[in-house]
Amino acid sequence: VGTYTEELMSTVTLSGIEETFREHYQLVYRTAYGVTGSREDAQDILQTVFLRLLRRELVPDSTNNPRAFLYRAAVNLSLNTIRDRKRYVFVEGLEELAEFEKIVDASEPPRGSDLHQRLYAAIAELDSESAQILILRYVHDYTIAEIADLLGKSRSLIAVRLFRSRARLKKFLPAPQKGKS
Amino acid sequence: MKPFETSTEKTFRQSLGEFKTIPPEEMESAGAQALKYLESHAGDYSAEKADAVIDQPSRVSWRFRWPAVAAIAAAITLAVFLPTRIAQSAPATLEDANGTRKIQYGEIVRPIGDKSATLSMSDGSRVEMQSQSEFSLERVEDGGTRIRLNRGAVTVVAAVTGEIRVQQGTTELKLRAGEQAASVPATTPKERIAFEEVSVRPAAPSAPPGPNARGGGGGGGGGAPCSASPPEGRIQLDPRRLYIRRATLWELVAFAIGPCGGMGGDVVTDRDARLTGGPAWVNSERWDVEALIPESSDPLPADPLKGYFGELAAGRSPKLQKMILTLVEERFKVVVRREMKELPAYAVTVGPNGTKFQSKDWVGYLQAVPTQPPGWKPPAGADPSLMPVRSTGRITGRIEAFDPVDVRVITAAMAQGVQGSSVWESGACLDDPGAIAWGNPGEFPAPNVRTSCTSFVFLNEPMSEALRRMQPYVRREVIDRTGIQGRVSFAVDWVKPPYVPGQFYAAKSLQEFSKALERVGLQVKEDKALVEYYVIERAEKPAGN
Numbered sequence: 001v002g003t004y005t006e007e008l009m010s011t012v013t014l015s016g017i018e019e020t021f022r023e024h025y026q027l028v029y030r031t032a033y034g035v036t037g038s039r040e041d042a043q044d045i046l047q048t049v050f051l052r053l054l055r056r057e058l059v060p061d062s063t064n065n066p067r068a069f070l071y072r073a074a075v076n077l078s079l080n081t082i083r084d085r086k087r088y089v090f091v092e093g094l095e096e097l098a099e100f101e102k103i104v105d106a107s108e109p110p111r112g113s114d115l116h117q118r119l120y121a122a123i124a125e126l127d128s129e130s131a132q133i134l135i136l137r138y139v140h141d142y143t144i145a146e147i148a149d150l151l152g153k154s155r156s157l158i159a160v161r162l163f164r165s166r167a168r169l170k171k172f173l174p175a176p177q178k179g180k181s
Numbered sequence: 182m183k184p185f186e187t188s189t190e191k192t193f194r195q196s197l198g199e200f201k202t203i204p205p206e207e208m209e210s211a212g213a214q215a216l217k218y219l220e221s222h223a224g225d226y227s228a229e230k231a232d233a234v235i236d237q238p239s240r241v242s243w244r245f246r247w248p249a250v251a252a253i254a255a256a257i258t259l260a261v262f263l264p265t266r267i268a269q270s271a272p273a274t275l276e277d278a279n280g281t282r283k284i285q286y287g288e289i290v291r292p293i294g295d296k297s298a299t300l301s302m303s304d305g306s307r308v309e310m311q312s313q314s315e316f317s318l319e320r321v322e323d324g325g326t327r328i329r330l331n332r333g334a335v336t337v338v339a340a341v342t343g344e345i346r347v348q349q350g351t352t353e354l355k356l357r358a359g360e361q362a363a364s365v366p367a368t369t370p371k372e373r374i375a376f377e378e379v380s381v382r383p384a385a386p387s388a389p390p391g392p393n394a395r396g397g398g399g400g401g402g403g404g405a406p407c408s409a410s411p412p413e414g415r416i417q418l419d420p421r422r423l424y425i426r427r428a429t430l431w432e433l434v435a436f437a438i439g440p441c442g443g444m445g446g447d448v449v450t451d452r453d454a455r456l457t458g459g460p461a462w463v464n465s466e467r468w469d470v471e472a473l474i475p476e477s478s479d480p481l482p483a484d485p486l487k488g489y490f491g492e493l494a495a496g497r498s499p500k501l502q503k504m505i506l507t508l509v510e511e512r513f514k515v516v517v518r519r520e521m522k523e524l525p526a527y528a529v530t531v532g533p534n535g536t537k538f539q540s541k542d543w544v545g546y547l548q549a550v551p552t553q554p555p556g557w558k559p560p561a562g563a564d565p566s567l568m569p570v571r572s573t574g575r576i577t578g579r580i581e582a583f584d585p586v587d588v589r590v591i592t593a594a595m596a597q598g599v600q601g602s603s604v605w606e607s608g609a610c611l612d613d614p615g616a617i618a619w620g621n622p623g624e625f626p627a628p629n630v631r632t633s634c635t636s637f638v639f640l641n642e643p644m645s646e647a648l649r650r651m652q653p654y655v656r657r658e659v660i661d662r663t664g665i666q667g668r669v670s671f672a673v674d675w676v677k678p679p680y681v682p683g684q685f686y687a688a689k690s691l692q693e694f695s696k697a698l699e700r701v702g703l704q705v706k707e708d709k710a711l712v713e714y715y716v717i718e719r720a721e722k723p724a725g726n
Contacts, residue, residue, distance in 0.1 A: 018216070025212045030203060037200045039207070046215045054219060083421065115196045123197075138197035166193065 021050055024067055027140075028074040034139035035078035035120055045077045068150055075132050079124040122169050130165040133158055273318060274301045277310075284318055291315045300328070374503040376423070376472035381512050381723050384427040384467035421474050423501070427467040430513055430720055431456060437506035438517060438715055458518075459717030466722070472508065474501070516719040526658035526710035527694060529648055529703050531665070536702040644669055655694050658710040663703065 028049050033042035049070060123131045132151065136142040144162065148155045273284045277298035284290055284300070292298030292310050300308040300316075308328060310316065316328055417424040425433070435456050509515040645661040647669065652659050695705040 017219075021216060021219070022212070025215060026208055029208060029211050029215075030201065033203060034198070034200045039211075043211055043214060046211060047218045050215065050219055113196065113199060115192075116199045119193070119196050134193075134197065138193050139201045141198075141201070166190075169193075 017050060017053055020053075020066055020070075024070045025050070027067065028070055031071060031074040031135060031139065032078045032081075035075070035123075035135060036081050037116060037120075038081075041078075041081050045074060045081065048077055049073045065150075065152065068152065071136075071150065072128065072132060075135055076128055079120075079128075079131055082120050082124040119169060123165075126165055126168065130161050130168075133161050134165050134169075137162060273308075275299070275310075276301065286318050289315065289317050373507060374500055375507040375511075376504050377475045378471075378473040379508055379512065380469075380471040381508075382469045384469050421476065423470070423472045423474060423505075425468075425470045428470055429465070429467055430459070430463045430509065430515070431717075433468075433470065433505060433509050433513075434515060434517060434715075434717060437502050437509055438519075456715045456717070458715075459720045462722065463717060463720055468723075470508070472504070474504070512723040514719060514721040515717060518716045518718050519714070523709045523711055524658065526660055526708045527655060527691070528660040528662050528706050528708035529698065530662045530706065532699070532702045532704045534702060536663075536665070536669075537700070643667070660708055660710055 025046060029042050029046045032045035033039060036042055036045070052073070053070075123134055126134075129151070133147055136147045136150065137144075142150070144155050144158050147153075147162075148158045151158070275282055275284050275290060275292065275298055277292040279293045292314060298310040298314075300310060302308075318328055438456070644663050644665040648659040648661050691705060691707055698705055
């Protein structure tokens with residue numbers, strides 16, 4: 001999932017993380033929901049992030065920025081969820097798993113427009129930092145300065161990464177289809 | 182803002198932000214539910230941290246890598262021929278868990294202990310013996326010494342002035358001082374690396390063949406695995422799934438053994454000629470292959486810039502390649518023989534006045550400034566957001582900050598170089614301040630870059646890796662004889678003829694390549710190098726899934 005900070009490392013008890021949870025859970029949930037388009041997935045991700053925090057399954061780093069860490073964890077888990085969905089596309093071709101595929105699809109709620117899913121599938125193939133920047137920009141409406149501040153990077157670097165990520169995503173998009181918005 | 186940006190930005194805002202609005206009550210409910218969940222699991226809390234497992238395959242120069250297929254094709258009988266003068270002294274000394282002892286000719290030696298043992302020759306050359314190996318020393322006709330390996334694996338590190346020959350089966354490598362070669366033991370069941378699920382089906386006959394497809398006998402292949410871009414829709418690869426549509430067996434084997442990337446990417450030699458043999462259907466019949474990659478195998482690279490497929494085609498996804506190898510062995514009963522051929526190469530050494538580039542901390546780059554000559558228009562068919570860039574023709578020694586909106590090409594190139602690939606394959610000549618380059622933003626190396634030079638900027642690269650990256654551009658193997666250890670940063674380029682769309686340009690002469698490297702104090706000489714070739718000895722059509 002990533003790393004977490006020394007500050008969080010010192011608060012890994014339930015009572016210790018409660019304050020952190022209350023301060024940042026909206027960021028995590030909003031990120032997860034924005035990416036996955038699924039309330040169930042977002043709920044799972046929210047719980048998983050803080051459960052792993054509780055269990056100390058993460059390794060501390062020196063950035064000491066809990067908000068950035070939790071956001072990163074939320075993005076990574078959300079993108080993992082997106083990637084896992086690809087499995088279902090794959091197993092569709094295997095006869096022995098075809099029935100399973102139907103069951104899975106039937107139980108899944110709608111996850112947004114086709115374009116939304118395609119874009120996030122493409123984002124899932126970017127590096128984590130580029131994905132973080134895109135999501136901050138378009139899900140959280142952060143400015144470049146705010147993104148730079150949260151991630152601890154320079155504004156110019158954020159701008160470059162944002163530009164390049166957009167250019168890369170553009171290649172993943174299919175030509176506009178009739179009847180699609 | 183330009184129309185391109187406006188429409189793209191709008192699309193992103195609408196699509197990526199489709200679920201950004203969350204009612205406050207839903208948010209509160211989610212928080213309360215999560216907190217309740219955490220409370221219920223607080224008792225499960227364990228202070229033990231999960232161990233992070235980092236699997237980073239070591240980068241080994243292809244020249245001395247013994248691929249798995251070689252070990253599979255024949256039982257290990259590896260011989261290391263040492264120069265005559267070594268044989269005249271005590272043959273060798275073995276150091277293992279029992280200490281150090283001298284080894285005599287003819288003695289069957291099995292190093293003791295779980296760790297590897299070291300066989301030291303009198304001149305300092307070393308042979309690292311894997312635990313549970315078995316070997317003996319033999320005199321050979323020319324007076325040298327042969328190390329016959331009956332079991333296990335070895336790594337030979339040459340330290341002699343002359344050369345050491347390492348032979349495995351019918352294949353022989355020549356090692357010079359400082360070079361090393363490692364054998365690979367025969368595949369054992371516990372080393373089997375395979376896909377979780379595999380489906381192989383005959384492809385529908387009605388679909389047209391790929392653009393590079395060949396029919397006929399066993400002399401060549403489709404070429405698609407080595408292409409920088411796969412045929413549209415034929416190959417899909419993500420962290421859990423590999424799907425190759427209409428693949429010939431030749432293509433699958435090419436992926437598995439990695440001839441595409443083994444020579445540094447593609448064009449050093451005729452890549453199709455490097456994998457031959459097999460019945461005619463190997464190149465004509467096509468298969469749809471779907472495979473599920475095990476979740477824990479982590480076979481794909483961390484650098485998404487290079488792309489999953491690019492890494493596979495470049496032979497830098499060793500686990501995934503082994504999975505494909507297992508697939509063709511088990512489903513197609515493929516047996517591949519490896520051969521070596523000696524071909525012309527370039528050897529790079531340090532010139533008499535030493536190198537002229539900086540230490541590993543140097544982070545220089547071409548400085549470039551935006552420019553838009555009066556009347557300049559993007560080429561026909563090009564992206565309208567193209568921006569010409571004028572090189573100032575000098576290295577600034579630091580990374581310049583540019584507004585990415587105004588200078589998108591150069592900043593994208595910079596970001597690419599700074600963050601990892603460390604090579605910029607297009608650009609203005611270092612000595613040509615007037616050169617103008619253009620390219621589609623986000624496409625690097627840009628397929629349609631029109632420049633006066635092929636330029637490389639290496640940032641903190643090992644010298645051997647930097648030279649390896651130039652191989653496709655000089656169409657020869659480039660041997661690193663500089664002796665430079667650690668990482669270096671430098672830039673070189675050579676002049677291109679006028680740009681021709683779609684034409685790949687490479688330095689065509691020793692003089693051209695030499696002139697480029699003179700800038701940084703390196704010399705180039707013609708030499709020879711062993712190149713890997715593969716022959717499909719056996720293949721069977723697969724039974725049903």
